[in-house]
Amino acid sequence: MAQHTEQEILDGLGEIIDEIAGVPAAEVTPEKSFVDDLDIDSLSMVEIAVAAQDKFGVEIPDDQLKDLKTVQDVVNFIQK
Amino acid sequence: MSTTEVVVTGLGATTPLGGDVATTWSALLEGRSGIDTLQEDWVADLPVHFAGRIAVEPSELLPRQRLRRLDRTQQFALIAAQEAWQDAGAPEVDPVRLGAVVSSGIGGILTVLEQYDTFRERGWKRVSPFTVPMLMPNGPAAAVALEFTARAGAHAPVSACASSAEAIADAIDMIRTGRADMVIAGGVEAAIHPLNIAAFASMRALSTRNDDPKTASRPWDANRDGFVMSEGAGMIVLESAEHAAARGARVYAVAAGAGYSDDAHDIVLPDPEGTGQARAITSVLADAGLRPSDIAHVNAHATSTPAGDVGETVAIRAALGDSAADRVAVTSTKSMTGHLLGGAGAVESIATVLALHEGRIPPTINIEELDPAVRVDIVRDKPRDLPADAVAAINESFGFGGHNIAVAFRRP
Numbered sequence: 185m186a187q188h189t190e191q192e193i194l195d196g197l198g199e200i201i202d203e204i205a206g207v208p209a210a211e212v213t214p215e216k217s218f219v220d221d222l223d224i225d226s227l228s229m230v231e232i233a234v235a236a237q238d239k240f241g242v243e244i245p246d247d248q249l250k251d252l253k254t255v256q257d258v259v260n261f262i263q264k
Numbered sequence: 265m266s267t268t269e270v271v272v273t274g275l276g277a278t279t280p281l282g283g284d285v286a287t288t289w290s291a292l293l294e295g296r297s298g299i300d301t302l303q304e305d306w307v308a309d310l311p312v313h314f315a316g317r318i319a320v321e322p323s324e325l326l327p328r329q330r331l332r333r334l335d336r337t338q339q340f341a342l343i344a345a346q347e348a349w350q351d352a353g354a355p356e357v358d359p360v361r362l363g364a365v366v367s368s369g370i371g372g373i374l375t376v377l378e379q380y381d382t383f384r385e386r387g388w389k390r391v392s393p394f395t396v397p398m399l400m401p402n403g404p405a406a407a408v409a410l411e412f413t414a415r416a417g418a419h420a421p422v423s424a425c426a427s428s429a430e431a432i433a434d435a436i437d438m439i440r441t442g443r444a445d446m447v448i449a450g451g452v453e454a455a456i457h458p459l460n461i462a463a464f465a466s467m468r469a470l471s472t473r474n475d476d477p478k479t480a481s482r483p484w485d486a487n488r489d490g491f492v493m494s495e496g497a498g499m500i501v502l503e504s505a506e507h508a509a510a511r512g513a514r515v516y517a518v519a520a521g522a523g524y525s526d527d528a529h530d531i532v533l534p535d536p537e538g539t540g541q542a543r544a545i546t547s548v549l550a551d552a553g554l555r556p557s558d559i560a561h562v563n564a565h566a567t568s569t570p571a572g573d574v575g576e577t578v579a580i581r582a583a584l585g586d587s588a589a590d591r592v593a594v595t596s597t598k599s600m601t602g603h604l605l606g607g608a609g610a611v612e613s614i615a616t617v618l619a620l621h622e623g624r625i626p627p628t629i630n631i632e633e634l635d636p637a638v639r640v641d642i643v644r645d646k647p648r649d650l651p652a653d654a655v656a657a658i659n660e661s662f663g664f665g666g667h668n669i670a671v672a673f674r675r676p
Binding site: 203204205206227228230231234 | 327328329330393394
């Protein structure tokens, strides 16, 4: 699987979160918390994880999804 | 018995005739049909090629991230409820005194079918995590309760095509028994899908007049051949008269009472003698404290099926008696809207309320040759003025399962 740059992942997450949760992509910055800053609930996180898997080819298991609190956490997971 | 008086203070609708009440009402008075040929490719596989799609798509009104979490029934319910609530003046209300009674006959069937397609094609992980809240039959009631913070209770009585009349009936009760001061009540259906058309067509319930869809819904016509499936929603704000007076609300009509019965005759076919339907009318008169001669107008259930329609007119005559039945003006607005199934009773209650409020009865269109067995006065082709001294009107709704609901409205 080709490696994605941090910027590619951020842009991709921005598009996904805009589509699923209606949060403008520009607000999806690394330090943001999904729950506290972006107001994204657990069911939407499930949708976002599945969409991220389609986009980046990285599966995020349920038991690890709950530990991904910020946008940076997801970026790191996908790059790992 | 002292009974809390319940009044109608807000109306909202999205129908094949228009995206709101005003547009729908003017189309009803003009005698316009909202039925059209469906453009989808799948109609080629079906014996029925037409239906009543709503005039204004929810995607024009709701942001897309809301659309993807709401079944089409919930989208319609919110749009109609928003209009009704604004129409009622969008008052500040104690949330624990506000209720929601919103029905659907079938529930989130489009979500079920779409997600099943997704599951079969792409596996369980691609099934939306919102599938359950979108498909549940109480979804529209819950969505309305959430939107307007209605905490007195949210209910979704289900009785097929009588569902939303039952919602209004139950809402009247909710206010009378003191559980709420205001209730947003109504119903919705969004079921236009090849499987549903196939299912109703398979029971030979749908008109197959593919060459002329706008004349397909023809209640009481001698050559009627079935109903026309439509989608949409109607919502009514009901309120105790005391609460409405205290806030100076405009009152359209008194929601005078409700009558319930069940035929217990056949799971689908109505009792041809109309005994159960007549009992619903007798009950609503008693509940509303009205005499047969008070009923100037009936907005009938009549759906354009060979098996229905006439029995209802027999029931009206039996329940009101000959002298009152000779004077009552009967119409079926389904001739223009098609059959909104679980949304029908609410949209037709709105038409009943407006007939009283505006003094105009919408016509029944498409009757070329009146069924000779019809022995009541049908308002045909053109709207008719309601007599100036008219007191009250009834909306009737019946559903598969033998459910019969009649709701009475009275001039304030």
